[in-house]
Structures are given as structure tokens and as C-alpha cells.
Amino acid sequence: MASFTKSLKNPSYLQSSLTLLLFFMSWGIWWSFFQLWLTKDTGPGLNGSQVGTVYAVNSLVTLILMFFYGTIQDRLGLKRHLTILIGIIASCVAPFVIFVYEPLLKNQFMFGVILGAIVLSAGFMAGVGLLEAFAERMSRRFNFEYGQARMWGSFGYAMVALVAGFLFTANPHLNFIMGSVFGIALLLIQLFWKPGPTDHHEPGTVEPTQPGIREMAGLLGMKSLWLIIVFVIFSWTFYTVFDQQMFPDFYTGLFETKERGEQIYGILNSAQVFCEAAMMGVVPIIMRKVGVRNTLLMGVSVMTLRIFGCAVLSDPIAVSAVKMLHALEVPLFILPIFRYFTLHFNPALSATLYMVGFQISAQIGNVILSQPLGQLRDAIGYQPTFLVISGIVLLSGIFAFFTLKKDDDQVLGDPFLRDGQAEVVATAAPGPQSDPTGSDGKA
Numbered sequence: 163m164a165s166f167t168k169s170l171k172n173p174s175y176l177q178s179s180l181t182l183l184l185f186f187m188s189w190g191i192w193w194s195f196f197q198l199w200l201t202k203d204t205g206p207g208l209n210g211s212q213v214g215t216v217y218a219v220n221s222l223v224t225l226i227l228m229f230f231y232g233t234i235q236d237r238l239g240l241k242r243h244l245t246i247l248i249g250i251i252a253s254c255v256a257p258f259v260i261f262v263y264e265p266l267l268k269n270q271f272m273f274g275v276i277l278g279a280i281v282l283s284a285g286f287m288a289g290v291g292l293l294e295a296f297a298e299r300m301s302r303r304f305n306f307e308y309g310q311a312r313m314w315g316s317f318g319y320a321m322v323a324l325v326a327g328f329l330f331t332a333n334p335h336l337n338f339i340m341g342s343v344f345g346i347a348l349l350l351i352q353l354f355w356k357p358g359p360t361d362h363h364e365p366g367t368v369e370p371t372q373p374g375i376r377e378m379a380g381l382l383g384m385k386s387l388w389l390i391i392v393f394v395i396f397s398w399t400f401y402t403v404f405d406q407q408m409f410p411d412f413y414t415g416l417f418e419t420k421e422r423g424e425q426i427y428g429i430l431n432s433a434q435v436f437c438e439a440a441m442m443g444v445v446p447i448i449m450r451k452v453g454v455r456n457t458l459l460m461g462v463s464v465m466t467l468r469i470f471g472c473a474v475l476s477d478p479i480a481v482s483a484v485k486m487l488h489a490l491e492v493p494l495f496i497l498p499i500f501r502y503f504t505l506h507f508n509p510a511l512s513a514t515l516y517m518v519g520f521q522i523s524a525q526i527g528n529v530i531l532s533q534p535l536g537q538l539r540d541a542i543g544y545q546p547t548f549l550v551i552s553g554i555v556l557l558s559g560i561f562a563f564f565t566l567k568k569d570d571d572q573v574l575g576d577p578f579l580r581d582g583q584a585e586v587v588a589t590a591a592p593g594p595q596s597d598p599t600g601s602d603g604k605a
Contacts, residue, residue, distance in 0.1 A: 174304035175311055177355050178297040181245070182315035184351060185293055188252040188344035189286045190319035192259075192337040194431050195330045197410050198424060205334055206267040214536040216267075216275055217407055220287060221528035223279040227288035228525065235292060240303065242352055244292055249352045251285025252345025256338040291520075298500050302576070309497050313442030316492075320435030327428020331421055386506065386572070389565045390499075391523040396558035397462050398495065398520070399527025400551045403535050404469055405488070412544040413485070416478045430482050437489035445493040453569045454498045454505060454578055461494030462559040466552055473548035505578050506567050 170176070192199070199205045200213050208216065235244055258281055266274025283289075294312065301308035322340070329336040413430075414423030449457045464487055471484035499520055539547045569578050 172304060172306050174300055175306040177351070178300050178306075178311045179314040180351055180355075181348065182293060182297060182312060183318040184344050184348040185248070185252065185290070186315040186318040187322045188255070188341045188348055189290065190435075191322040191326050191329070191340045191344065192255070192334075193286065194319075194323055194326055194428070195334065195337060195410075195424070197407060198330070198414070199334050199337075200267075201411070202334065206264055208267065210536055210540060211533075212271065213407070214533040216278070218529050218532040219275050219279045220283060221525040221532065223276075224283040224287040225525035225529070227283050228291055231288055231292045232295070235296065240296075240299065245296060246349070246352045248285055248289040248293065249345065249349030251281060251289070253342055253349050255282075255285065255345060256335070256342035259338045260335050287525075294496075294500075298504075302504070307443075307446055308500065309442050309446040309493070312497070313439045316435050316439030316442055320432050320439055322432075323428055323435055324432035325428070326431070327425045330428070331424055384507075386567065390502070390520075393558055393562045393565070394499075394520055394523045395527040396561070397465060397555050399524045399531060400535075400554050400558075401465050401469065401491075402524060402528060403531055404472075404548060404551050407532065407536065408539060408544060408547065409472065409485075412472070413478075413481060416476065416481060426478075426482075430485060434486050434489050437486060438492050441489055441493040442497070445497050448494075449498060449501065454501045455566050455568055457494055458498040458502060458566065459559065459562060461491055461498065462555065462562060464491040464494060466556045466559060469548055469552035469555060473545050473552055476545070501578065502566070504576050505569065506572055 197213060200208045200216060201210075231244060238244065263274060263278045263281075266277065268274075294315075297311050298308045300306075301311060322344075326337055329340065410427060413427055414420050417423035417426060445457065448460075452460075468484055468487040468491060471487070472481060475481050475484060503520075535547065535551070538550065
């Protein structure tokens with residue numbers, strides 16, 4: 163609590179938190195219903211194969227943009243050129259979707275898919291990774307908990323999810339219009355709120371230097387990075403396909419009417435994300451107790467349990483309860499994956515590492531897996547497909563148990579000490595040099 167109160171006095175924390183809050187409001191108001199909008203008769207009215215194509219192309223463009231976003235932002239440091247670009251796109255999402263994207267999907271499908279993938283990926287699907295990496299870098303530079311800033315993004319998503327279902331039922335265009343409203347506010351924050359010089363580093367923290375192109379390219383030759391890429395593809399990617407492309411339609415189909423299902427889904431989504439936001443503040447505490455690696459393994463365990471639950475349950479109440487596990491899974495996976503990169507790799511390359519090691523690898527998996535998993539679902543149904551996915555995610559967790567580095571192994575970035583270890587270090591070596599860098603649970 164004392165740490166959180168201190169953060170509220172930190173203008174860099176406040177600016178980062180408000181940025182994430184507005185971005186997730188601008189994105190979440192329509193993204194949680196994107197799959198339903200694509201198939202809606204009053205919208206583009208796409209079939210299952212076309213929806214798979216949309217997601218596959220979105221993922222392909224997203225992974226390309228993520229690589230450029232990561233490398234460019236690592237060169238820019240804390241300059242806001244790219245965050246301003248994201249604000250511009252977010253503010254224009256409604257006119258683009260209503261007057262350009264939707265008509266093209268109906269009349270010139272592939273051109274619409276490609277153009278939409280470029281715009282929506284630049285502003286949102288790739289933009290989210292950039293803003294998260296930017297906030298994480300700010301947290302290390304200006305001494306605040308990244309998780310406590312990221313939780314405001316989840317709160318923003320939760321607040322708009324509460325009304326998104328009702329707006330969608332009335333008119334899906336209202337969701338995109340509200341997305342633009344929040345996008346304008348996001349843009350204004352990027353343009354006019356520049357936190358003052360509150361720069362203070364914790365003693366012992368590795369101070370990033372500007373990375374060169376050779377350093378960035380050298381990442382691809384690191385075996386340890388490829389191991390975590392494999393882990394991400396077979397865990398987070400499969401989970402994302404399940405959660406975004408399959409679960410909404412599966413869940414709304416459990417109710418007497420689609421309209422009723424859409425309304426309940428919006429309310430449930432909001433409740434889940436509120437809990438997720440709260441867990442964003444709790445997980446750093448858990449991470450200080452059990453460590454980065456163990457927290458990440460907890461995340462993939464919850465992920466497996468949620469998918470398996472949807473595979474074996476068909477009662478709407480039971481499936482709703484299982485859906486709430488998402489609130490645990492996301493913070494338990496996202497926050498330690500960030501901290502894993504800054505612990506075991508050069509923190510100067512944090513944006514590139516997060517983009518390549520997590521976001522891009524996940525998008526590559528989406529490109530490869532979206533259509534095959536969609537075809538599998540068409541052939542055997544939702545729940546048997548969920549059973550297959552849960553088995554694959556379980557295997558990825560076993561793989562991670564044997565391949566992920568322990569917190570004290572090959573520390574090339576900011577060291578991480580658990581609470582007990584930090585107390586021992588502080589007692590053994592009092593003074594400025596004893597500050598346990600990185601033990602504050604930043605993700």
C-alpha cells in the first residue's frame with residue numbers, strides 16, 4: 163500500500179497509467195465483440211473461413227509491425243513518436259471501420275482484410291505491445307511498479323466491457339464511435355502531458371544504453387530466446403486462438419438467444435477484467451514471494467485449467483465461473499514474462515525482446531494456427547477442440563518447467579531477489595550497495 167501511495171505522487175506513473183487506461187478503453191469497447199461483429203448479419207456477415215482469414219492476416223501484419231515497433235522504440239528510448247501515432251489511429255477507428263473497412267469486407271473482401279489489418283494492427287494489435295513495453299521501461303526508469311500501472315489498462319477494459327454488450331446489441335457502430343472518443347483523449351495525453359524530470363534509479367540497476375542494429379539482430383541467435391518463443395507459441399498462442407476466436411461464439415451459443423448471450427457476455431467480460439485489474443496489483447507481490455519462473459509456471463497451469471474446464475462443462479453458470487480464471491491467468495503470465503526478459507537479457511533491448519520473444523512469436527502462431535484450428539472446430543465441434551488445445555498447453559507447461567531459467571541463473575539484466583533473499587542481503591551488507599535491484603517485482 164505504501165508503494166502504491168508513493169506511486170500516486172509520481173507523475174510518470176500517473177501518465178503511464180492514464181495512457182494504458184485510455185488505450186484499453188479505446189480498444190476494448192469494440193475488440194471484445196470483434197468476432198461477433200464480423201459474423202453479424204447487420205455487419206460484414208462473414209462465414210467461419212472468412213473470419214479465420216481476417217484473424218490470420220491481422221496476425222501476420224501485426225507480427226511485422228511489432229518487430230519494427232520494438233526496434234524503433236528501443237532506438238527512440240522514451241521519446242513518444244510511436245505512442246502519438248497509436249493515439250492518432252485510435253482516434254480515427256470509428257470513421258475508418260464504418261466508412262471504409264466494413265464496406266470493403268462486404269464488397270472487396272481481400273482488399274478490406276489487408277487494409278484493415280494494416281490500420282487496426284498499427285493502432286491496436288501491435289500498439290498494445292508497444293505501449294506495454296514503453297510503460298515497463300518507464301517503470302524501471304522512474305521507479306514505479308509496472309504491474310500497478312498495467313492494472314489501469316485492465317480497469318479501463320473492464321469499464322467499457324460493462325456497457326459494450328448493450329451498445330453492440332443496439333448498434334455495433336456505437337462501439338467503434340466510443341473507441342474514437344477514448345482515442346482522442348489518448349492522443350491528447352500523448353501530445354500535451356509530459357511528466358517532469360523525476361528521474362531516479364535504484365542503486366545497482368543496470369542502466370540501458372542505446373542498442374545497435376547488430377545487438378538487435380544478435381537476439382535471433384540466442385538459444386535461450388528461441389526456447390521461450392517455443393513456449394509462448396504452444397501456450398499463449400493456443401490460448402489466444404481459444405479465447406478470441408472460439409470462446410465468444412461458443413459462450414453466446416449456450417443461451418436461449420444470441421442477443422441474450424451477447425449481453426451476458428459483456429457483463430461477464432467486465433467482471434472478469436475488473437478482477438484481472440485487481441490481480442495486476444497483487445501478482446507483483448506473489449512474484450516477490452515465489453519468484454519470476456514459478457509465477458510464470460502458475461500462469462500456464464491456470465491457462466490449462468480454464469481451457470479444460472470449457473471442454474468438459476456446458477452449463478452457462480459453470481462456464482462463466484471458469485471464464486473468471488482468465489482474471490488470474492493474464493497477470494500470472496504477462497507480468498512474469500516481462501520480468502523474465504529484463505532478468506535474463508539485456509534490459510536495453512526490453513522493447514525488442516518483448517515484441518520478438520512474446521508478441522511476435524504469439525502472432526506467428528496465430529498466423530499458422532488460426533485456420534487449422536478453425537477447420538478442426540468445424541470438423542469436431544468446439545468442446546473436443548478445446549480438449550486438444552488444453553492438452554497442448556499442458557505439454558508447453560511441462561516444456562517450460564525443464565527449459566526456463568531459474569531466477570538466479572544467467573542473470574544478464576536487472577537482478578531479482580525474493581522478499582526473504584532481499585532481507586538477507588540488506589542485513590549482510592547494509593548501505594547503498596545492498597539495495598536488491600529488481601526485487602520489487604517490476605514486470
